[in-house]
Amino acid sequence: RAIHLNRQNIGRSRSRRRHRHNERRRRERVSSARVNIFGMTEEKIIETYCLSSNAILELLEELRADLEPVTRRSHAISCMAKLLSTLHFLAFGSFQRTGAISAGISQSNFSGVLSHLLNAMSRRMGRYIKFPRTPDTLDATKRGFCAVAGFPKIIGAIDCTHVEHIYRNRIHNVVAQYPGSVHDSFILRNSVLFQKRRDGEYGDGWLLGDSAYPLHPFLMTPVLNPTTPGEHRYNVAHIQTRNIVERTFGMLKSRSRCLDRTGGALLYRPEKVAQITVVCCILHNIAKCHGLEHDALDVEENPHRPHVGQLNAAGLQTGANLIQSHFS
Numbered sequence: 001r002a003i004h005l006n007r008q009n010i011g012r013s014r015s016r017r018r019h020r021h022n023e024r025r026r027r028e029r030v031s032s033a034r035v036n037i038f039g040m041t042e043e044k045i046i047e048t049y050c051l052s053s054n055a056i057l058e059l060l061e062e063l064r065a066d067l068e069p070v071t072r073r074s075h076a077i078s079c080m081a082k083l084l085s086t087l088h089f090l091a092f093g094s095f096q097r098t099g100a101i102s103a104g105i106s107q108s109n110f111s112g113v114l115s116h117l118l119n120a121m122s123r124r125m126g127r128y129i130k131f132p133r134t135p136d137t138l139d140a141t142k143r144g145f146c147a148v149a150g151f152p153k154i155i156g157a158i159d160c161t162h163v164e165h166i167y168r169n170r171i172h173n174v175v176a177q178y179p180g181s182v183h184d185s186f187i188l189r190n191s192v193l194f195q196k197r198r199d200g201e202y203g204d205g206w207l208l209g210d211s212a213y214p215l216h217p218f219l220m221t222p223v224l225n226p227t228t229p230g231e232h233r234y235n236v237a238h239i240q241t242r243n244i245v246e247r248t249f250g251m252l253k254s255r256s257r258c259l260d261r262t263g264g265a266l267l268y269r270p271e272k273v274a275q276i277t278v279v280c281c282i283l284h285n286i287a288k289c290h291g292l293e294h295d296a297l298d299v300e301e302n303p304h305r306p307h308v309g310q311l312n313a314a315g316l317q318t319g320a321n322l323i324q325s326h327f328s
Contacts, residue, residue: 036080049087050255055290066120077105077113085110086117090280093258121279128282129171138203149240152326155205157245171281188213208242215315230328250296256280
């Protein structure tokens with residue numbers, strides 16, 4: 001009789017577990033089918049996902065082939081639910097809030113959804129993040145930078161996260177594979193952008209960097225101990241122009257709180273964090289293309305570590321000629 005009762009209890013326990021599991025799956029099926037942006041105001045959509053409805057629908061159509069469920073079962077997570085849950089996570093950096101918005105996607109399911117969407121978007125990096133190459137786009141970039149503080153021939157500004165962009169704060173080059181302990185100059189030296197610019201691919205334009213970078217004929221850095229009026233004017237124009245990259249960091253981290261401490265920590269392996277960073281830059285550029293502005297956070301970057309190395313004679317001469325011809 002004791003054995004019979006134990007078996008009966010075990011059977012009831014299993015039945016209750018199956019019932020709870022089926023109920024949970026039923027709730028997820030019903031909720032996921034309802035996840036969409038239709039019926040939301042445009043203001044609420046932007047507040048929730050940091051993209052407009054048009055931007056979201058365009059991105060959905062582009063990613064649909066990658067995001068379509070591999071199964072025809074009714075409880076498969078829809079493409080819309082996958083995209084919206086990921087956008088919300090990247091915007092706020094909290095799975096709990098994302099789970100509430102995505103209405104029923106469990107943490108285990110969301111982990112797979114996130115990886116799937118990150119892979120799909122990363123494959124499109126070249127479409128959304130690219131450095132200006134043609135004479136027309138390079139000239140337009142130079143004019144935009146020059147309008148800031150009169151600094152001529154600038155085609156990009158770089159900083160410790162190695163994001164190069166034009167004056168409208170769109171991101172044009174990202175290197176996200178090195179830890180914070182690696183010196184800025186090392187990352188630049190091992191980037192494709194450095195190699196192409198060194199080889200003259202972008203014409204006669206200059207990059208702007210702070211004192212953490214080495215002076216090169218194509219990379220202008222501040223004069224560390226200015227003594228002449230021309231050197232002082234050069235430094236003022238340099239700071240005002242390169243400050244665009246700082247503001248871009250602020251807007252990027254405000255739009256994608258997962259990249260900032262206010263959104264929590266990204267508890268993933270370094271490779272995945274780098275992938276998340278790239279995708280956030282893609283979304284930033286998509287938002288800019290759709291005319292979506294965003295307030296900038298006050299970003300606390302690592303203190304700039306002055307570059308220590310052999311002085312570049314050609315860079316010094318280029319800087320001196322620029323100061324003499326344009327700022328003196």
